[in-house]
Amino acid sequence: MPETSSTLTSQKKWVSWALLGAVVLVFLISLVVGNQMAGGSEEAFGGTDDAATEAAEEAGAEPWFEPLFEPAGEVESGLFAIQAAIGSGIIFFCLGRMSGRHAAARRDASEDGSTEAARVADAETAGAQALDRTAPTESDA
């Protein structure tokens, strides 16, 4: 239990790599097993949304409204890519900005020793140092 409960805060590099590896692994298993399930046919990896629509139409659904705008296949993939690009652009802009602010706050704190933030940062670094060094040091005093 303690091992898993620190998964979130442990800054060990391998944890992130292991998580990323797990994502890729599930993706690859899905790709290989899915390909076999589909029998390598051209219809492999059809969307579940389309399958559900077909099933609904078999059960008597009669579409009574057409999409206002339906992009052609090639354009559609581009629009999906744009959606993904906008999404990841925003995510990584925000993550980068938060990361930069965090770094700046720590730097400011270490330069200007009087603020509350500095004390917090000092405590953090002191804690980290205490963890790093097994033997207590007097050199700081």
Next chain:
Amino acid sequence: MHIAEGVLPPVQCAIWYAAAAPFVVHGAYRIVKEVRERPENKLLLATAGACTFLLSSIKLPSVTGSSSHPTGTGVGAILFKPPVMAFMGLIVLIFQALLLAHGGITTLGANTFSMAIAGPWIGYWVYLLTKKLHGPNALAIFLCMALSDLATYCVTSLQLAFAFPDASSGVLGAAAKFLGVFAVSQIPLAIMEGFLGILLFRFLVKVAAPQLAGLGLDLVPGGRAADPASDATAKEGSHA
């Protein structure tokens, strides 16, 4: 989970619109309030919205030989509580309905209900339950992400089953049929989303610990005890 344009009968479209509307209005109100009260959380709010925008645009292959979308609504559900996701999810679904002919304007109410309301709430309840049972944070996040994804597709299956009950086996038979299309395919995607969620939160805990504490999330050990201090740093951060 996108029910295609015009597939649901008009009356059911109206019912799902009516069911989703209060959640969406409440969500919009919560977002405005959040931005006014805690402007330092704007970046986190944008991240939560963009996660749904990004993940729901990607079609991933599944073990069943079909492909499907993740939903990405769990991030916002944990960070800002589920109501916020009702509004964010609606924006994503409108974008897809109008530009991509994915989902539809008539089925927008039903799709919003499954992806932006039911999914985030179920994920969030499981998150709270895991925390209550003193489960590890990473597990709580994993389950919230995975189940908000999976639950979305289960709700869609039920929506379709209510609309098109099987001639012989009724609503239950139809539910089993639609779950057969959606649920199994979604399991590997839900697992991937769970791992991605832990990755994202690991990063957030590192760079945005004060904001997370300000939102009342006790993801950082000792976060409760350090509350006054982290509030102070949060204020410093908002001035910077």
